[in-house]
């Protein structure tokens with residue numbers, strides 16, 4: 001578990017099925033499997049099958065959904081359930097991404113329900129946590145991150161906690177070109193690691209960093225032992241560029 005290194009591409013609202021197929025055709029031959037490295041893709045829902053199909057035969061390539069609803073089914077126009085994304089080949093889903101929290105109003109209580117539904121359905125929640133700029137400036141980073149972790153995870157049994165990935169994404173660093181310094185990010189990862197221990201985790205749950213990660217800063221961030229991978233938006237959209245970042249895995253395994 002401890003040597004897992006997770007490269008997660010969050011495509012947000014980019015790359016429909018055709019673009020996803022073309023991306024994977026170009027990306028996969030440039031990204032040889034590396035020991036311990038997991039390559040996760042979070043495409044828009046309709047592109048999930050294209051990514052899943054392209055990744056067949058590659059145990060390291062996994063697809064996930066960008067969002068799910070917690071209910072198993074029902075009259076929820078525009079939403080997708082865990083069972084539906086699992087049927088489309090997803091093996092995990094993002095939960096509580098800052099755009100969901102701050103653009104679409106997703107609450108801590110909703111992240112808890114989504115995490116529970118994913119665990120119940122056998123999928124891995126990628127729980128995103130992170131403070132806003134004003135919260136960092138007020139010295140509240142730790143309190144915010146701990147609140148978000150507890151709200152989503154405090155009644156999750158240990159055996160399920162281990163089927164979880166955490167992403168620390170300071171809101172002020174997402175899509176802004178501003179990145180947390182490796183040391184600042186590692187300090188927050190340390191706080192998260194301690195809180196996961198208090199919540200009952202006994203083995204190493206991967207904690208990823210996200211927020212303006214690119215080819216120029218990824219190696220430095222991954223060089224911190226507290227940082228077990230990256231969740232990347234903008235710099236994951238270009239197949240050659242993303243292959244370059246993923247190719248850094250061999251420096252850290």
Ligand code: PGA
Pocket residue numbers: 010169173174175176210211212213231232233234235
């Ligand atoms: P970014 O996005 O890499 O474009 O900053 C990261 C994310 O939102 O997960």
